[in-house]
Amino acid sequence: MARRPLPRILISGSASLARSRDFARTAADSATDVFHPLITIGRGLRRLAAASRRRWADTPKDKRGPLLFLAGACVLVVALMPYGPLLALVTVMGLAAWHGRDRTPVQSGPSDAELGRLRSLYEALVPYFSLPEDPDPLFAHGGDWARALSGAEFDGAGRITRLRIRYPAYFADGEPSCRARVEQLLHAKSGRGREYLFEWDEEGNQLEVHVLAALPTDIVAQRFVTAPGELVLGFTDDSSVPRTLPVLDGEGGARDLPPVLWRTGSRSTEPHLLAVGEPGSGTSTLLRSLALQALPHGDVLIVEGTGTGEYACLTGRTGVLAVECGLSGALATLEWVAHETERRLITANRERQAGRPAPEDTRRPLWVLLDRPSVLGHLAATEGRPDPQSLLQVPLRHGRAANVTIVVAEQFETLDLVSEAVRSHTRARVVLGPAEPERIAAVLGVPPHTTPAAQLPPGRGYARLGAGAVHRLQVPATPDPYDDATCEAHRLAVQALLPERCDSASAAKSDEVRGEGVPAPVEAEPTEANDPARA
Numbered sequence: 309m310a311r312r313p314l315p316r317i318l319i320s321g322s323a324s325l326a327r328s329r330d331f332a333r334t335a336a337d338s339a340t341d342v343f344h345p346l347i348t349i350g351r352g353l354r355r356l357a358a359a360s361r362r363r364w365a366d367t368p369k370d371k372r373g374p375l376l377f378l379a380g381a382c383v384l385v386v387a388l389m390p391y392g393p394l395l396a397l398v399t400v401m402g403l404a405a406w407h408g409r410d411r412t413p414v415q416s417g418p419s420d421a422e423l424g425r426l427r428s429l430y431e432a433l434v435p436y437f438s439l440p441e442d443p444d445p446l447f448a449h450g451g452d453w454a455r456a457l458s459g460a461e462f463d464g465a466g467r468i469t470r471l472r473i474r475y476p477a478y479f480a481d482g483e484p485s486c487r488a489r490v491e492q493l494l495h496a497k498s499g500r501g502r503e504y505l506f507e508w509d510e511e512g513n514q515l516e517v518h519v520l521a522a523l524p525t526d527i528v529a530q531r532f533v534t535a536p537g538e539l540v541l542g543f544t545d546d547s548s549v550p551r552t553l554p555v556l557d558g559e560g561g562a563r564d565l566p567p568v569l570w571r572t573g574s575r576s577t578e579p580h581l582l583a584v585g586e587p588g589s590g591t592s593t594l595l596r597s598l599a600l601q602a603l604p605h606g607d608v609l610i611v612e613g614t615g616t617g618e619y620a621c622l623t624g625r626t627g628v629l630a631v632e633c634g635l636s637g638a639l640a641t642l643e644w645v646a647h648e649t650e651r652r653l654i655t656a657n658r659e660r661q662a663g664r665p666a667p668e669d670t671r672r673p674l675w676v677l678l679d680r681p682s683v684l685g686h687l688a689a690t691e692g693r694p695d696p697q698s699l700l701q702v703p704l705r706h707g708r709a710a711n712v713t714i715v716v717a718e719q720f721e722t723l724d725l726v727s728e729a730v731r732s733h734t735r736a737r738v739v740l741g742p743a744e745p746e747r748i749a750a751v752l753g754v755p756p757h758t759t760p761a762a763q764l765p766p767g768r769g770y771a772r773l774g775a776g777a778v779h780r781l782q783v784p785a786t787p788d789p790y791d792d793a794t795c796e797a798h799r800l801a802v803q804a805l806l807p808e809r810c811d812s813a814s815a816a817k818s819d820e821v822r823g824e825g826v827p828a829p830v831e832a833e834p835t836e837a838n839d840p841a842r843a
Contacts, residue, residue, distance in 0.1 A: 345405075347408075348404075348405055348408040348409060349401060349404045349405050349408055350404075350408070351404075351407075351408035352403065352404030352405055352406065352407040352408025352409075353400075353404045353408070354408075355404075355407045355408060356400075356403060356404060356407055418460060418462065419466075421466050422460070422462050422466055425466065425467075425468065426453055426457055426460060426468075427453055428497065429457070429468070429471075429494075429497050429498070430447070430451075430453035430456060430457055431449060432493055432497055433447055433456075433473070433490070433493065434447045434448060434449055434451075436479075436486075436489060436490055436493065437456075437475045437476055437479055438476075439476075439478065442476065442478075445476075446474065446475070446476050447475075447476070455474070456473060456474050456475070457471060457472070457473060457474075458472045458474070459471060459472040460472075461518075463519075467498060467499040468498040468499070468517070468519075469518060469519045470516075470517065470518040470519070471498075471516075471517045471518070472514060472515070472516055472517075473514065473515040473517065474513060474514055475513055475514070475515060476513065477513050479513070481508055481510050481513075481515075482510065484755065487506070487508065488745070488755070490515070491504070491506050491759060492759075494506070494517055495759045498517070498519075500762070501761060501762070501763075502519050502520075502761070503519070503520045503522075503758045503759055503760070503761055503780075504517055504518070504519055504520070504758060504759045505517070505518055505519075505520050505757065505758050506757070506758075506759075520545060520758060520780070521545075523543060523544070523545070523768065523780060523781075523782035524543065524557065524565065524782065525765050525767075525768075525782060525785070526557045526558040526559070526785075527543060527555055527556075527557055527558075527565065527782070527784045527785065528556075528557075528558055528784060528785045528786075528797065528798055528801040528802075529596075529597055529600055529784050529785065529786040529798075529801050529802050529805055530555065530556055530784070530801060530805070531805070532553055532555070532567070532601065533553055533554060534553070534569065534601075536573075536605045536673075537571055537572050537573040537576070537605070537673070538569050538570070538571055538572075539569070539570045539571075539572065539598055539601050539602065540553070540567045540568070540569060540570075540597075540601065540784070541567075541568045541569070541570050541594070541598075541738060541771050541781060541783065542567070542568050542594075542767065542771065542781040542782045542783040542784065543555075543565045543566060543567055543568065543781070543782050543784075544566055544567070544568050544771075544779040544780050544781055544782070545566065545779075545780055546566050548566060548568075548777070548779050548780070549566045549567065549568065549569075549779070551566065551567065551569070552564040552565060552566050552567070553565060553566075553567045558785075558797055558798075568771050568773075568779050568781055570736055570773060572673070572675075572713045573673065573708075573711060573713075574708055574709060574711060576708060577735070577774055578735040578736035578773050578774045579707055579708035579713055579714075579733075579735075580704055580707065580713060580714040580715070580716075580733050580734045580735070580736065581713075581714075581715045581716070581734055581736040581737070581738065582715075582716050582717075582718070582726075582730065582731070582734035582736070582737050582738070582751070583595070583715070583716070583717045583718070583737075583738040583739075583740065584717075584718055584719070584720060584723055584737075584738070584739050584740070584751050585717075585719065585720070585739065585740035585741040585743075585769065586719060586720060586740075586741040586742070586743070587719060588741070588766060589740040589741025589742075589764075589766060589767075589769065590740045590741070590766040590767035590768070590769075590783050591679070591717040591718075591719075591740055592618045592619075592679060592717065592788075593766065593767050593783055593785070593786045593787065594717065594738065594740065594767070594783050594786075595610075595619075595677045595679055595715060595717055596618070596619065596622075596786040596787075596788070596802070597783060597784055597786040598675070598677065598715060599619070599622060599628075599675070599677060600786065600802070600805045600806070602673065602675045602713075603625070603626075603627040603628070603807055604627075605673055606627070606672055606673030606674060606675060606711075607627050607628075607629050607672065607673070607674050607675070608622070608627060608628050608629065608674075608675045608676075608677065609628075609629045609630050609632075609641055609645065609674070609675070609676045609677070610622060610628070610630070610631045610632070610677045610678075610679070611632050611638045611641060611642065611676070611677070611678045611679070611681065611684070611696070612631065612632070612633045612679045612680075613638075613678070613679055613680035613681050613682065613683035613684045614679065614680050614683060615633040615634070615683075617633070617788075617790070618679065618788055619631050619679075619788075620788075620790055621788060621789050621790055621802070621803075621806060622806070624809050624810065625806060625807040625808070625809060625810065626807040626808055626809070626810045627807055628807070635684050635687045635688060635691070635693065635696075638681075638684050638696050639688075639693065639694070639696055639699070642676075642696050642699035642700065643699055645674070645676055645699070645700075645703050645712065646699050646700075646701075646702040646703060648674065648710075648712070649702050649703045649706055649707060649710045649712050650702060650706075652669075652670040652710040652711070652712070653706055653709060653710050655667060655669075655670050656670045656709075656710075670710070670711070671711060672711065673711045673712075673713065674710075674711060674712045674713070675713045675715065676703065676712065676713065676714050676715070677715045677717075678696075678700075678714070678715065678716045678717065679717045680717065680718060680719065680722070681696055681697050681716060681718070681726075682718060682722040682725035682726065683722075684696045685697055685725060686725075695727070697726070697727040697729070697730060698727065698729075700714060700727070700729060700730060701729045704729050704730065704733035704734075705729075705733065714730075714733075714734070716730055716734060720743065720747060723751075735773070735774045736771075736772075736773050736774065737751055737752050737753070737771070737772050737773075738769060738770070738771045738781065739751050739752060739769045739770045739771075740766075740767060740768065740769035740781075740783070741764060741766075741768070741769060742760060742761065742762055742763065742764050743760065744760075745759075745760060748760065748770060752770060752772045752778055753772065753775075754772070754778060755778075756770050756778050757777070757778050758780065765782075767782055767783030767784070767785065768781070768782050768783075769781050769783075785798050785801075786798075786802055787799070787802065788802075789802045789803050789806075
């Protein structure tokens with residue numbers, strides 16, 4: 309049996325029907341708002357009529373006559389009174405409005421389960437906020453918890469999301485150890501698996517506790533709206549920084565997020581960076597993200613100590629001077645960086661003394677990215693050769709004046725192998741992955757302001773620039789596009805940012821320009837294998 313086609317109005321008029329439904333729904337909502345008093349009065353009249361019928365049905369038959377006589381007498385008196393009918397109408401309308409109001413009970417205050425949680429938390433805080441010699445303790449077993457705990461908010465599961473705690477003035481809130489014990493207790497009693505922000509008001513003797521929302525993990529590598537010399541380490545909370553950047557998420561939607569910006573160059577107060585994390589925490593992702601952001605404005609040198617090919621996608625690209633994985637290439641590359649730093653300083657000084665601006669090749673930024681240099685240091689010690697980190701002293705000390713930026717990524721278990729020069733000159737610090745607060749404080753200099761979660765996505769951690777505040781950080785997803793485990797959307801996003809491959813003619817010209825005035829390496833015969841300018 310042949311199917312009959314749908315009417316044309318159902319095929320081509322679906323948009324019109326949708327608009328009509330939206331218009332009708334809007335009109336109905338507006339009419340409901342306008343006629344809400346009449347609806348309330350009508351509901352009250354209906355309830356009064358129902359109550360009158362029930363009262364008449366409950367009245368015995370022998371008493372219905374006198375009741376009717378009394379009602380008629382009242383009506384007659386009201387009718388004969390001045391303004392009686394008008395007053396009766398107003399009275400009936402008032403009663404109808406009162407009985408027709410919305411009687412939906414509104415829950416105020418915490419429920420029984422939430423009250424039990426607050427009492428339990430109060431009892432747990434008694435040993436921390438009480439002294440035996442206090443005549444009027446704010447915290448005491450069996451005491452009034454409402455005096456100390458206020459402003460409580462809960463989520464759908466009944467767990468605390470916000471709380472204000474008053475504590476006695478004699479509590480040592482200036483000692484980090486005392487604070488840490490209270491924060492650990494609140495984290496355990498309020499629910500694990502979430503990150504809490506603790507704001508201590510030492511003047512007012514109050515502690516604000518509230519749960520932080522999870523940072524977005526769907527931000528992929530892209531061109532960020534930043535000035536030259538500004539690199540986006542990642543994104544943080546709205547209350548941490550006063551600036552936002554327009555970004556695209558993984559689904560192509562646009563929104564504004566607060567970034568953690570690292571400013572490099574001759575005017576930077578934190579010219580070099582150290583990133584520390586566990587395996588799989590995202591330190592290589594951070595270095596790839598920084599390399600893709602730095603390439604449009606300068607040159608990049610990469611030294612990979614693990615030799616796993618995490619940066620193979622950058623080999624042979626325009627602006628990438630070298631990607632070294634071996635010990636010999638790393639030593640030659642870092643030696644060239646030291647000589648290039650000295651050359652830039654000498655050339656710029658001569659030009660300034662002559663009253664001329666510094667040449668363009670001395671002002672072009674040079675980024676040196678080292679991923680796990682401790683592995684190369686171990687190989688160098690085995691072969692009796694110098695540690696590659698020893699060649700970083702000149703770039704670290706004079707890199708800001710020469711527009712040379714050093715970024716070092718290392719793991720926690722080999723952090724003690726990082727040289728003293730790297731530790732003292734890398735004032736910008738990043739910690740990625742789950743770690744104890746003590747280990748985070750050892751890298752950042754101060755403990756984090758939130759409770760670290762046990763499970764974190766890759767690229768999640770903390771950042772601190774110099775002596776500034778500690779920020780929560782989520783690094784943009786920048787995976788290796790050659791990795792088979794990379795999703796297609798992230799692969800395409802990284803490939804769209806990769807520079808074009810440089811041909812042999814342009815590479816030779818670039819080598820000739822960069823090699824002019826650069827002292828020769830230590831090796832007697834620089835070859836193609838160990839000369840970073842020819843790599």
